[in-house]
Amino acid sequence: MKKLYLPLLMTLVVVLSSCSKKMGELSSDYxxxxxxxxxxxxxxxxxxxxxxxxxxxxxxxxxxxxxxxxxxxxxxxxxxxxxxxxxxxxxxxxxxxxxxxxxxxxxxxxxxxxxxxxxxxxxxxxxxxxxxxxxxxxxxxxxxxxSTSEMVAQTLSSANPANGDDAFQRIIKEKHDAQIMFLIQQANVRASELKTAKAFGEEVKNVNDAVNKKITDIEISAYASPDGGLDLNTALAEKRQDNTAQVISRDLKKKKIEANVDTKYQAEDWEGFQELVSKSNIQDKELILRVLSMYSDPEQREQEIKNISSVYKTLADEILPQLRRSRLTLNYEIIGKSDEEIAKLADTDASQLNLEELLYAATLTNDAAKKEAIYNKAAQNYPNDYRAFNNLGKLAYQAGQYDKAESYFKKALSIKANAPEANMNLGLIALSKGDKEAAANYLGKASGSKELNEAMGNLYIEQGQYDKAVSSFGDTKTNSAALAQILAKDYNKAKTTLSSIEKPDAYTDYLTAVLGARTNNSSMVISSLKSAVAKDQSLAKKAASDLEFSKYFTNADFMEIIK
CATH class of the missing domain: 2.60.40 (Immunoglobulin-like)
Known part of the structure; x- marks a missing residue:
């Protein structure tokens, strides 16, 4: 750093008898x-x-x-x-x-x-x-x-506002359960239980016949209650499995339904026993649960529980019968509309789409006008959901229409005050106005927004915390991220970021010129600044007084660009 000793003060030597000594002009050398x-x-x-x-x-x-x-x-x-x-x-x-x-x-x-x-x-x-x-x-x-740090107001135009994402799922996994109950130490499927099997079969047929549903498989899980000998219970559970499978397979064949049937059995259903006991109001249930946690051997468990004579009869009457069963599970998928169907309906008859499908439709096009039309339909058809309004604000923001964007974001918040996306986006709006306090307030309510770290990076630039800004941006490729890296003097990372921005604009080029000036790359300065001014003529005036380029104020190529 150049050492300048400027006399703050000229000679103030004044003789005690006189105060009229003339003072000379100060130099800048002190x-x-x-x-x-x-x-x-x-x-x-x-x-x-x-x-x-x-x-x-x-x-x-x-x-x-x-x-x-x-x-x-x-x-x-x-x-x-x-x-x-x-x-x-x-x-x-x-x-x-x-x-x-x-x-x-x-x-x-x-x-x-x-x-x-x-x-x-x-x-x-x-x-x-x-x-x-x-x-x-x-x-x-x-x-x-x-004043490079003040460019954050301009680089914010390339920021990524938070999107109110859809929850559309093309394939939704569903299941339907039923239980066939057995008497103690019996494995035959009683006539009363055949009604359950028949109702289950009808549900299988309904799913099989539906155009938008597909059967994955059918599971049969047979159990015996944990009373009696292990060998007896093993044979009993296996027999219940086989008998149940015969009933279900016979019904599937009759209905001409092809489905994979998976079978299994469990000799003693201690897990089910524990679950039922924990949900019950049985006296001494905590003691029973303690026994289960203390002993792992099935026979010892059974004996210890039988020793609690005060509750064993209640267990035998209320809990154990519920464990003598075969559980039937129909696993299937609900298959949603194709992208082509959704896109067409969004254009022709949006009323046939639910909210998630309509929001998803907007992701199927890169045309901002089409996106806006879809979100408008979503806002009209589903006015109590904030996401369409938020996303309309995002489109306005990306078009540089900040007042319009702010109006949509505030509408979104009026529907859901804690909507993280709308709060984050209003934080960006506040930053564009230079209102750091309001920005910090909004961003503090934006937890859960995917783009929050990027927004915080912009706030940190405004606050002059450049290292924190770089960390917050991570691998984001935007003008603001590059600006933070330049201000933090991480020039290699800034160069990579600027060259990776998907849609470079005039400010991308201007920042590249600044980077060139800071790294003594004159060709980068001239070529990038020329490109920046070609895209935005106002940047010529900015460059003319920008001290980032002070070494180029006498450069003929530079002067030709800014004239």
Missing amino acids: FTVTPQVLEAVGGKVPATINGKFPEKYFNKKAVVEVTPVLRWEGGEAKGQSATFQGEKVEGNDQAISYKMGGSYTMKTSFDYVPEMAKSELYLEFKATIGKKVVTIPAVKVADGVI
């Missing part, structure tokens, strides 16, 4: 300003000014107020003043020795406005010796302002 070229960070323009008072300069009775002033054509902004006093002045300001001189540091900050892009930092002085005011000319100490 100051250092960091950064040398001022830069906007988080909406502020910070600067640190280090000054030195030479020996025998500061009059012992002098008081000097120093004020940083950022000047531009048509305006100025004043920073925080600092006051210094001579050794014989009574006061609480920093005292400066006449004989030794002294150094000081001033920190100041200005609220950024676009006019500052072409500005200069001056120090203004107000000096008094006793009652006499001494005029000291202002001194220029730095140039400013690099």
Whole structure:
């Protein structure tokens, strides 16, 4: 960094008998300003000014107020003043020795406005010796302002608003269950249970005959209750499986239905026993459940439970009979409309589509006008769902119609106040207006939105937290992500991001030119800036005063582009 010692103060040596000594004009050789070229960070323009008072300069009775002033054509902004006093002045300001001189540091900050892009930092002085005011000319100490961070308002146009996704499923898995019950130690399917089997068969036929349904398989699971010997229960469960399978297979053959039938049996249904007990109001059920957790051997479990004589009869009457069964399960799929059918109906008769199908229809086209027409139909047919309004707002945002987008997003929130997508999108709108507080508030309510990290990246840029912004963007390929990487000086990643943006615009090219300037790649600067200006002529004026390109202000190719 160039070292500039700027005399904050000219010689203030005044003889005790006279206060009329003439003060000379100050030089800029006694100051250092960091950064040398001022830069906007988080909406502020910070600067640190280090000054030195030479020996025998500061009059012992002098008081000097120093004020940083950022000047531009048509305006100025004043920073925080600092006051210094001579050794014989009574006061609480920093005292400066006449004989030794002294150094000081001033920190100041200005609220950024676009006019500052072409500005200069001056120090203004107000000096008094006793009652006499001494005029000291202002001194220029730095140039400013690099305003690349403020481009987030423009790069937001490439941000990805959150979408209210559909829940459309072309194939929905369903099942239908029934149970055939058996008497204790019996495996024959009784006449009363044949009615259950017949009703199950009718459901199988209905599914088989439906044009939009397809049978996956039929499961038969047979069980015995966990009382009695293991060998007896094994044979009993297996027999129940076989008898049930015969009944079902016979019915399928009669109805001419081809379906895969999977069978299995379980000798002692301890899992079912535990479930039924835990849901019951049986006395001492906690004791029974404790027995089940303590013992794994089936015979020991059965004996311990029988020892609880106070409840065993209740178990035998209410729980065990429910475990003597064969469970029938029909697994099938409901097959939704094809993409072609959905797209056609969305265009011709949207009333035949449910909400999820209609929202899904919008994903089948890349035509923004068609998407808008579909979402309008969804909003009309299903006005109590926020997603269509949110997605209409997304389309408006992507078209640069922020006021229209904001209106749709607020409509979405009026339907569902905690809708994460609409909150996130209103956060983007707030950022586009420079309202960081409102943006943070909206984004704080957007948990669950897939695009939230990207939106937070934009907020972090606005807040001047560039490393956090880079981390939040991750592998997102947008202008804002590249901007964060440039500001964080991760130039390799920025180059990869800019070259990977799907639809590069004028600001993509402009950022590439900035990257070229920061990496001393003159060909990148010229070619990218030429492309940017060809897409957006207003960028020529921006480049003409953009201190990112200060080294090119005398370059013939650069001047030809911005003229």
